[in-house]
Each structure stands twice: as C-alpha cells, then as structure tokens.
Amino acid sequence: MAKNNEKMVEQITSMEVDFAQWYTDVVKKAELVDYSGVKGCMVIRPYGYAIWENIQKDLDRRFKELGHENVYMPMFIPESLLQKEKDHVEGFAPECAIVTIGGGNTLSERLIVRPTSETLFCEHYRNIIQSYRDLPKLYNQWCNVVRWEKTTRPFLRTSEFLWQEGHTMHETEEEAREETQRMLKVYEDFYAEALAIPAYTGKKTEKEKFAGAEETYTIEPMMHNGVALQGGTSHYFGDGFARAFDITYTARDNTQKYPHQTSWGVSTRSIGAIIMTHGDDNGLILPPAVAPIQVVIIPVAQHKEGVLEKANELKNELAKSFRVKLDDSDNSTGWKFSQYEMKGVPLRLEIGPRDIENNSCVLVSRVTREKTFVSLDNLTEAVKEALKQVHDELYNRALENRKNRTYTATSHEEFLQIAKEKSGYIKAMWCGETACEEQLKDETGGVKSRCIPFVEDHLSDVCVCCGKPAKHMVIWGRQY
C-alpha cells in the first residue's frame, strides 16, 4: 500500500458536501475541459469533444431522417440586421459581443457576433424563397454562438458555446406548428435514447419564451440535485420574422403570403446535463450511446505470458461492434480502475491469467460496480447486453430521482414551504398571469415556471399564488 494514499488519490468533492464543487471537479478530473484566458470560454479537450461528436452524430442522423439539410451562416451579423425584429433585439442586445474594428479601421457598421442566427437565416431566406414550391426550407447549422454571460460554468453557461440551430420555413401555420412539435419530440427521444435522461416537455409561459417567438417549447430534465436544466428548445415564430424581413412567397392561389417559421436548438449544455444527471462521487458516468469509450479493457498481470495477446484479441473482436480502448500502460491495475471510473466509461473488462485459464473475463458496470464473469464465447453479445443494462439503469435511476423530487402544491403556503425545504420540481396550478410568476420567483428566491406540460394534472381549481381560477398546471423549479 502507498504511504501517502490520501494525496495520491485525486479527490473529487462529494456531491452531498458541495454539488457545485463536485461538478467543477468532475469536469476537470475527467479531462473534459480546460479554462482559457477569456472569461467563460472553455477549451473542450479531446475526451469532452468526443462526447460532443457523438451527440452531433446522433442528432444529425435524426435531423436528416426528417429531411433537414445542413448549411453554414456567417458568424457576424450587421447590427442593423439584428435590429429588424423588435422583441428579438431587445432580448439579445444586453448579451451581445460586438466587433467595431476590422483590419485596424473602425467599421462603418458594427458587427454582432451571432448570439443566434434567426436574422441571418431570414436574410438568406428572403433571397431564395419565391414560391410555395420553394417551401418548406428545412435548414440546420452546427456552429458556435456567443452570449456575454455574467456568471459562467463549463458547459452549463459559457460565453461561447457550440450548438445546432435548426431554422425552417413553411407554407402554412399548421405545418410550422407541426415542425415545432416534431423537433421537440426529436429532442425528447434523443435525451431518452442517447443520453438516458428522462425529461418533462411542454410549453414555456409568455414570460419565459424566446425573444421574438410566438411559442416556445422546451425539454426540462432534472439534475441529480433537483435543479432543472433547459435541455433544448423548439420555437414557433408565426410569420413575425417573415414580416420584419419581408420574406414573401407566391402561394398556390397566386397571392403573396408570408411563410411560417420555426427554430430549435440543443447545445453543449447537454453535456452538462449528462454530468449532472448521471455522475456520482467517483466521477462521470457516460451513457453508452455517447461515451467516447464504451468498453475499456484492463489487462491484469499484463507482464505474464499470453495476457496482452489475449487482451488484444478481445479488443479486435469488440472493436467491430463497440468503441473500445485497451489500456496496456504501465500504470497499476488499481490506478486504471479509478481512472476510467472517473472518466465515466460505462463498462470495464478485466482479463487476467485466471480468466484466460477459464476462457472467461470479468465485466464491471460503472453504475452498479457489479462484477460478472462471462465466457469469452459470445463476448460481443454479453457486452451488448451489459451496455444496454447500463443505459437502462441510468435512465431508471434518473427517472426515480425525478419522481422522488417532484412535489405538488395546492396552496400558496405549501408552495413556499416546499420551495424552501426541498430541491426539486413543484407541480402547481397557475392563473396564467406573469405577475404571479414574478411573485413566486421573488418569494422563493428563484423558483420559476419550467413549462406547462402537454399532459396536465388537475390539482385544484385555483392559482397557487393569487387564488383566481387556474388556467394551467405548471411545473416549477430552480434552474441552472
């Protein structure tokens, strides 16, 4: 045993002690990011970026299956362009980064570094949409955007972040509304199937909707500590931007009409969601679908004859079906165990002399840490099954946590008490007035409406805040 055991172990602060510190520790120890010299801008390291690449692949496939095409827009928006839609500019102006000098000369018009690209897409759509035959336009772009945030945290809120933004134009309102719902469903499926994260979905209130949108739909997963994270949004714009940008098309009846628009986005924040939903005190736990390494092979007593050969053999076999890494470095086995647990590799495969004798190996789940001995015959099947199990365990555990942390409030006092004593979601009735949202937020110190879910429970007849007749059941919570 080591003499200075304590110091040799790279400690991760326990979640229960300090969740924020735990998050920062995990992000750094798992080698996802490094800080940069610019506030709120992070270096996404290979391991972190590989997660993003897997997220991209998965989402991109889903988008393209539905007929979307990828494009790329400029990163600069002329100031006058951003200002064309009034609500939009009001929403974003406070957090814009602006370029005023280029090539040593003051620019005649200031350039906004895109905080989102609605205006750029609209400018382009104005040029290319003439007829109903040009519709729908189903565009998406993968890019970076900049929003000058006051408080930043890796992945959750950064000044620059990566995302995809879909921007579509449709002939009819109905078609655009369908698209908005369709893409929200894509996000919901993606969160469940790829990230193993269950989430409430629903509509944002007037107060919380996107600047310039008619309606905003959202996916609201709950983090392990009960705090919400807006995991993705899908907006219906009506023809507001089309009017502001003068985008018209000749309709089937030979009249000029405005097309109806949507936009939808998921960002690198989703990586933050993975960390905070699944992680534990030993570090990250990655859902198999997006894990850069799905199986890590740790040879035991690798200097002994035949061990490395066998390990390589298994690696080659598994690499046909999975993302596999064989760690044959000189580090001790124990070190490797801890290292890959910290990095959240869903499945570990141990292979040593004893196993080889028995024609077996050991599979260890990152979630349960249970060791199972499996035969080397049918190994691929066993690994496939084990990974599926990890996914299911993660999903069910997150679902369980959400259940345990979702409360209902039918009176004002009850609402305030839960907000004060518990960390989680509160289901409560609401009259539809922004004033009540603001009051509840002030009284609780930050509990806001997350969404009006598609399926509402009828908890009572009156608003939990003002006592007037209730219009909706709203899910409330604190957010990152």
Added chain:
RNA sequence: CGGGAUGUAGCGCAGUUGGUAGCGCGCCUGGUUUGGGACCAGGAUGUCGCAGGUUCAAAUCCUGUCAUUCCGACCA
C-alpha cells in the same frame, strides 16, 4: 453587475519581520511490480496571473487589471 475568496512547476499546496523559491503528487530514465489509485534509485521543470508603483532589494508592501471560484442580481 454587486459582495467574499483565490492566483507560486502539469496538479495540490508551503513560502515567517521584504533579501531573488520549496514540498507532495505527476513527468523523464533504469529496475522490480500489477485482481481496487505499487516500490526503489537517479533526473528535469518557474517571467511567483499581468501591468505599474514603493525600495539598495518585491512572490511578499501599494495601485490597477485579467482570470478562476462561491453567494446574490441578470439570463434562449
């Protein structure tokens, strides 16, 4: 944007009343090890966040600034 804390080797930290920088881990070399963070021997690594100022002399004192972090406010 307000309040607090921090910034010294890759990481974690020490550095006293100012005198020109150290420890542990990691890293490199060689050897022994290996089923839950191994051991021995040898070795390398610093614009003390940055910019000014005070001083014969600054990691240390002063001013400013940048970044990180926590708490608020703000926030698709």
